[in-house]
Structure formats: C-alpha cells, structure tokens
Amino acid sequence: MEMILKKDRLGEWAAKLRGSAEVFAPVFADDSWNFCKVEPGAELTFDHGNTVRPAKGFVFPQREVLYRFRQESGEAPQLTPTLPADGPAVVFGVRPCDGRAMVRNDKVFTCGFADPYYQARRDRVVFVGLACNAPPSPNCFCLSVGGSPHAGDGLDVLMTELDGRYHVKALTAKGKEIAGIAEALFDKAGAADSSEVEKVHAAARSHPQRSIAAMEKVAEGLKRNFDSPQWDTLAQACIGCGACTYLCPSCHCFDINDEVSSHSPLAGERVRTWDNCQFPEFTMHTSGHNPRNTTGARLRQRICHKLLYFVENHNIQQCTGCGRCISHCPVGIDIVRVANVMEEAAGQ
Amino acid sequence: MVAIEDIRARAKELLESGKVRSVLGYRRGTASVLAEPAFVTAPEDTAALVLDATCVENLALYLVNEKKRQKTQRSQDTRPLAVVAKGCDGRAITVLLQENYIKRDEVVILGVSCENGGMIDTHKLSRALRGKAATGAAFDGNGGIKVAFTAGETTVPAAEVLAARCLECTKAYPLVSDYFFGDKIDERSYSPRFTAVSAIAEKSPEERSAFWAGHFERCIRCYACRAVCPMCYCDECVVDSTSFIVNPTTSADEKACRIRWIQRSASPSENAMYHMVRAIHLAGRCTDCGECERVCPVNIPLRLLNTMLEREALEMFEYAPGLDPEQPSLISSFRDGDPNDFIR
Numbered sequence: 055m056e057m058i059l060k061k062d063r064l065g066e067w068a069a070k071l072r073g074s075a076e077v078f079a080p081v082f083a084d085d086s087w088n089f090c091k092v093e094p095g096a097e098l099t100f101d102h103g104n105t106v107r108p109a110k111g112f113v114f115p116q117r118e119v120l121y122r123f124r125q126e127s128g129e130a131p132q133l134t135p136t137l138p139a140d141g142p143a144v145v146f147g148v149r150p151c152d153g154r155a156m157v158r159n160d161k162v163f164t165c166g167f168a169d170p171y172y173q174a175r176r177d178r179v180v181f182v183g184l185a186c187n188a189p190p191s192p193n194c195f196c197l198s199v200g201g202s203p204h205a206g207d208g209l210d211v212l213m214t215e216l217d218g219r220y221h222v223k224a225l226t227a228k229g230k231e232i233a234g235i236a237e238a239l240f241d242k243a244g245a246a247d248s249s250e251v252e253k254v255h256a257a258a259r260s261h262p263q264r265s266i267a268a269m270e271k272v273a274e275g276l277k278r279n280f281d282s283p284q285w286d287t288l289a290q291a292c293i294g295c296g297a298c299t300y301l302c303p304s305c306h307c308f309d310i311n312d313e314v315s316s317h318s319p320l321a322g323e324r325v326r327t328w329d330n331c332q333f334p335e336f337t338m339h340t341s342g343h344n345p346r347n348t349t350g351a352r353l354r355q356r357i358c359h360k361l362l363y364f365v366e367n368h369n370i371q372q373c374t375g376c377g378r379c380i381s382h383c384p385v386g387i388d389i390v391r392v393a394n395v396m397e398e399a400a401g402q
Numbered sequence: 403m404v405a406i407e408d409i410r411a412r413a414k415e416l417l418e419s420g421k422v423r424s425v426l427g428y429r430r431g432t433a434s435v436l437a438e439p440a441f442v443t444a445p446e447d448t449a450a451l452v453l454d455a456t457c458v459e460n461l462a463l464y465l466v467n468e469k470k471r472q473k474t475q476r477s478q479d480t481r482p483l484a485v486v487a488k489g490c491d492g493r494a495i496t497v498l499l500q501e502n503y504i505k506r507d508e509v510v511i512l513g514v515s516c517e518n519g520g521m522i523d524t525h526k527l528s529r530a531l532r533g534k535a536a537t538g539a540a541f542d543g544n545g546g547i548k549v550a551f552t553a554g555e556t557t558v559p560a561a562e563v564l565a566a567r568c569l570e571c572t573k574a575y576p577l578v579s580d581y582f583f584g585d586k587i588d589e590r591s592y593s594p595r596f597t598a599v600s601a602i603a604e605k606s607p608e609e610r611s612a613f614w615a616g617h618f619e620r621c622i623r624c625y626a627c628r629a630v631c632p633m634c635y636c637d638e639c640v641v642d643s644t645s646f647i648v649n650p651t652t653s654a655d656e657k658a659c660r661i662r663w664i665q666r667s668a669s670p671s672e673n674a675m676y677h678m679v680r681a682i683h684l685a686g687r688c689t690d691c692g693e694c695e696r697v698c699p700v701n702i703p704l705r706l707l708n709t710m711l712e713r714e715a716l717e718m719f720e721y722a723p724g725l726d727p728e729q730p731s732l733i734s735s736f737r738d739g740d741p742n743d744f745i746r
Contacts, residue, residue, distance in 0.1 A: 386438035
C-alpha cells in the first residue's frame with residue numbers, strides 16, 4: 055500500500071494515532087537525538103542522522119520484570135506473573151538499520167520459542183521507518199552488511215521524504231492499520247511519485263559509505279584468526295565499558311536477578327536486565343576463574359557474535375551497520391577496521 | 403610551541419635505547435574526529451604520534467590498566483611506561499603517585515602544554531551541529547575552531563566547543579614531568595574556575611534534585627564513566643554483583659548472601675546511588691580531566707558532581723589533588739586546623 059502524505063499533515067497523523075496509542079519520535083535534547091514521547095502540539099521534525107539509543111528498547115527494555123514473588127513465613131511462595139501491559143505505541147523516524155535489527159532480535163527471541171515478554175511488546179509496537187536520504191554519518195556502513203538506506207525489513211511502514219511530502223509505504227498489517235486510521239489525510243501515490251522515490255533511493259545508495267571490503271570472507275577470516283594476537287592489539291585501548299553493546303540495536307544479552315524489596319515477608323521482583331559481554335564480570339565463574347579475562351578476548355566475542363556466530367546460526371550478520379558502537383566508543387574501537395583487519399589477515 | 407617532531411623524537415629515543423617498554427600517546431583514529439590512544443613499542447611507529455585539540459583521552463588510565471594486567475603475567479617487563487600527559491592527565495598521574503598506586507620510576511612523563519587553549523568537547527560539537535557527526539576539528543589560529551562535517555564546514559568560537567574543564571583550567575601543563583614540551587600557561591581568558599558548578603550550586607535543593615533526577619533517569623549504566631576514570635582503580639566495585647573475591651573456601655552461602663548495595667536495574671534510584679557513590683569516592687582525588695563526562699553516551703554532566711567535591715575540598719581543607727607527589731592525600735591526612743564543626 056503506497057500513499058502520499060503532505061508534510062504539513064504529519065502532525066495530524068500523529069495526533070490521530072495518539073487517540074489510540076503512545077507516539078514516539080526522535081527529539082533533540084541534551085545534545086543528542088533520542089526517541090521521546092510526542093506530546094500534543096509538539097512538532098515532528100525528522101532532522102536526525104540516527105538516535106543515540108536504538109529502537110530496541112521498545113521491545114527489549116533495559117529492565118523487564120518477569121514476575122513478582124511474596125512469601126509469608128512458613129507458607130509457600132506466591133508468584134504473580136507480570137506480562138507487559140502497556141498499550142500500543144507507534145515509533146516514528148526509525149532508521150532502516152534499526153528496523154533490520156528487529157529482524158535479528160526476532161530471531162533470537164521468537165524463533166522456536168517465543169519469549170512472551172518480548173512478543174507482547176513486539177506485538178504492540180509499530181515501527182514507522184524513515185529512509186536515509188542525506189549522506190550517511192561518518193560511521194554508517196549498512197551497505198556492507200546487506201542493508202540499504204531504504205531497507206524495509208523489520209519495519210511496519212517505510213516513509214521516504216520527497217519534495218514537500220512523504221511517500222508512505224505500509225509493509226505489514228500493523229502498518230496498514232495505522233495508515234487506515236487516518237486514511238483521509240493521505241493521497242494516492244501516482245506513477246510519478248513512485249519513480250521519484252526510486253530516484254531518491256538510488257541517490258541514497260550512491261552516497262559513499264565506510265565499508266567492510268570483502269564481507270563474504272569476514273566470517274571465515276574471523277574463524278581462522280580466533281587465536282590471533284591481533285585481538286589484543288586491536289583491543290589495547292578498550293576500557294571495558296558497555297557503551298558499544300548497550301547502544302547496539304541488535305545486542306540482546308541479558309542477566310536475571312531477584313530484587314528483594316522486603317525480607318519479612320520475603321517479597322520482591324525477578325528482573326531481567328541488559329547484560330554486556332564487554333564487562334569482565336560477564337563470564338566470571340563462581341570459582342573466580344574468568345575464561346574471557348582480557349579485553350582482546352572480549353572484543354573477539356563481540357565481533358565474532360556479530361559477524362561469525364550469528365551467520366553460522368541464522369545465515370545473516372547480526373550487525374546492521376548503524377555505526378553506533380564506533381561513534382560512541384570512548385577510545386575509537388572500530389568494528390569496520392577490526393573486520394577488515396581480520397579478513398585481510400586470513401588471506402595472507 | 404609544542405612541536406610534535408620533538409615528542410616523536412623523544413619517544414623514538416626512549417624506545418630505541420630500551421629505557422621504556424612502551425610509549426602511550428595519540429594517533430589519528432578511524433572511528434571519530436578524536437585522536438585515539440596509541441601504544442607504541444616499535445621506534446618507527448612514533449612517526450604516527452600526533453598532538454592537537456582532539457587528543458582528549460586521559461592516558462593515565464592505561465598506567466592503571468597496565469598495572470592490573472601485569473599482575474596476571476608470569477614474566478614481567480619491569481621497564482617504565484612513557485606517557486604523554488596534559489596538565490589534567492599529569493595531575494591524575496600525580497594522584498596515583500600520592501596514593502602509591504604506581505611508583506615514580508614506573509612512569510616516564512612526557513608532559514605537554516595545552517597552550518593552544520585546550521581540548522574539544524564532542525557533546526558541544528554535537529550541540530553545534532545538531533547531532534551531526536564532525537569529521538574534523540582544529541584551532542583556526544584566530545580564537546575559533548574550524549569544524550568539518552559530512553555536508554560542509556563551519557567555524558565556531560573556541561569557547562563554544564572547548565571542554566568546560568579547559569575553559570576553567572588554571573594549570574594547562576603537568577607540574578611533574580620528565581620531559582616537557584611547549585610553554586607553561588597559567589592564565590586562560592575563558593572562565594574562572596568552578597564557573598559551571600557554581601551555576602548549579604546556587605540553585606535551590608529542589609531545583610538541583612530535579613536537575614539530577616532528570617539526568618540520572620537516562621543513565622544506561624554502561625559504566626563508561628567508571629571504566630575511563632584513572633582513579634576508579636578498585637579491584638572490586640560496589641555495583642558489580644559478581645566481582646567480589648572468591649576463593650576455594652568461599653561457601654555458596656557466602657556468595658548468595660553477598661549484599662547487593664545497588665541493583666543492576668537502570669532505575670532512577672539505583673542510578674543516582676551509583677553516581678553518588680562514585681562521586682564520593684573521588685572526593686579529593688578527582689583532577690578534573692573530564693573523561694567521565696566526555697564518554698557518557700547519554701550526556702550526563704558528570705563533571706559537575708566531581709567539581710563540586712573538588713570545590714569543597716579546596717574551600718574546607720585548602721586541598722587540591724595532584725599537585726605534589728609527596729603531599730599526603732586528603733583522606734589520609736589530618737591537621738589540627740581542619741574544620742570539624744560538622745562532627746556532632
């Protein structure tokens with residue numbers, strides 16, 4: 055379903071959607087772009103390269119309560135399930151790299167066994183993507199990992215900015231539904247619109263990007279270089295923080311803890327929180343032994359998970375080339391450089 | 403003037419003569435506008451060393467990390483590390499010396515002056531470019547900084563994109579160094595010391611509470627602030643639930659009963675607790691290198707917390723950390739004249 059939305063009607067669409075859902079869009083605050091709730095009257099401006107925090111938090115929040123527990127002394131513990139009960143949400147301005155990351159997250163959380171918490175959130179969130187027309191940020195490399203500035207996979211709607219209007223393409227049933235709610239605001243897309251969209255998309259693809267030169271050989275390169283001393287060199291500056299993975303749209307590791315709020319009676323919550331392979335504690339055994347005890351081993355894990363293990367398990371790279379881990383690394387560790395170095399080293 | 407050739411030549415000489423095992427400096431990176439830390443061991447690689455307004459990292463951190471790494475090594479190269487240090491970095495090294503974390507003969511300090519006016523702040527760059535990434539930033543020699551980005555170039559007044567700590571800096575060179583490059587600058591024409599923190603401190607407790615609640619709310623607990631801080635060198639941190647020392651006799655019960663002072667959840671109360679604990683542990687130790695604030699991916703103005711305590715230490719105890727390796731640290735010293743009216 056392809057439609058045209060005049061730019062000055064975007065606000066009306068959002069207002070209509072607000073009748074039945076929370077609406078989020080990128081907002082520039084505290085010196086960076088992030089998804090924020092759109093309050094009535096606020097203007098939607100899509101001037102963002104990408105948000106600092108990815109869209110994954112909408113379906114995989116940093117903190118998820120799995121259930122509550124309570125035990126009176128001498129009695130059996132009582133568990134209360136806590137599936138997410140938030141209402142529907144529509145997220146505007148999602149970049150194609152974040153959309154493609156949803157496809158990866160779906161594989162992890164819904165293939166074989168559907169994680170009910172993830173699934174509940176996934177079902178209620180509608181992702182409205184926005185194609186990247188402008189030249190990419192210096193660390194974007196979506197083309198190297200099979201994506202593109204206008205890829206629609208993982209998104210429910212793809213919007214493309216044209217002169218004075220948006221081309222709006224509903225890609226899923228959820229997408230059609232949110233367009234249907236405000237049908238009167240849209241015009242039909244004509245042949246001229248479609249050809250303009252194609253031109254804009256082609257122009258977007260032609261912008262120079264950073265690149266992983268021989269992506270098809272990277273997985274093999276990583277495999278062969280598993281024991282390479284280069285990992286230690288490449289990770290020499292790594293400070294062991296979690297910025298790279300917490301900001302990654304497809305990193306999904308988590309930890310589970312009991313947060314006890316009362317001891318008598320025993321009560322609290324079992325909570326799932328994001329976890330991070332770059333923290334030394336991530337692999338700490340109860341014995342005190344840590345099998346991934348160096349920054350090199352931890353960098354190898356992060357890169358290999360993205361570009362080797364995920365490929366082996368699901369036949370696609372887990373990385374979607376958003377470049378956040380590069381741009382926000384405090385010390386300049388660069389997945390593109392690492393992939394290229396490891397691929398080249400394997401060829402020698 | 404700091405001549406980079408002089409630094410490269412000195413670094414090369416130190417490596418060739420075998421006096422140091424490695425030189426920690428800066429080189430151009432591939433990831434961002436900032437220079438990246440360089441760990442140079444081959445004399446010829448010193449040619450890649452750079453020094454400009456993008457060399458923001460405090461390399462004193464790597465003296466700490468290297469010390470920790472060495473503890474796990476069987477054979478040890480005991481030669482010192484040479485490190486390029488700006489004024490604030492130099493003070494951080496001095497605190498490590500004051501606290502006896504490293505010894506003076508373990509480090510060769512290549513002190514450099516920030517005579518051009520300091521280091522750029524990537525958060526401010528982002529503000530100036532409305533979130534677009536800069537691809538280059540350099541002093542234009544005329545009180546401005548020329549900033550390049552994907553779609554063009556612009557020049558902004560230096561004060562708008564220089565780090566707040568640089569604007570307030572009063573010693574733009576390390577007091578302790580083995581080799582020194584550049585001219586010693588004591589006076590800067592930007593802002594008086596503690597300008598930023600004073601603006602917040604003047605507000606009412608309610609306003610301050612709201613200010614910090616708003617900032618802590620978005621903390622993602624990536625611990626970049628802790629990881630980048632040369633003073634956060636504890637082997638075990640209160641926020642990590644698993645890093646406590648375990649030995650073969652530690653029982654399962656002991657492990658299970660370990661008190662969790664701060665939950666892993668990134669919720670406002672836990673986040674505030676984490677940042678407060680960190681700030682208190684840096685009182686009288688923080689040398690205002692500003693790294694915690696720089697590396698924060700969600701732009702929490704962490705430096706304000708630390709400069710507040712720095713101001714307290716100065717006003718109450720006339721103490722400033724990192725000025726003299728022989729001076730006892732604030733926490734470990736006592737003078738009869740110290741104020742004690744807060745003890746009741």
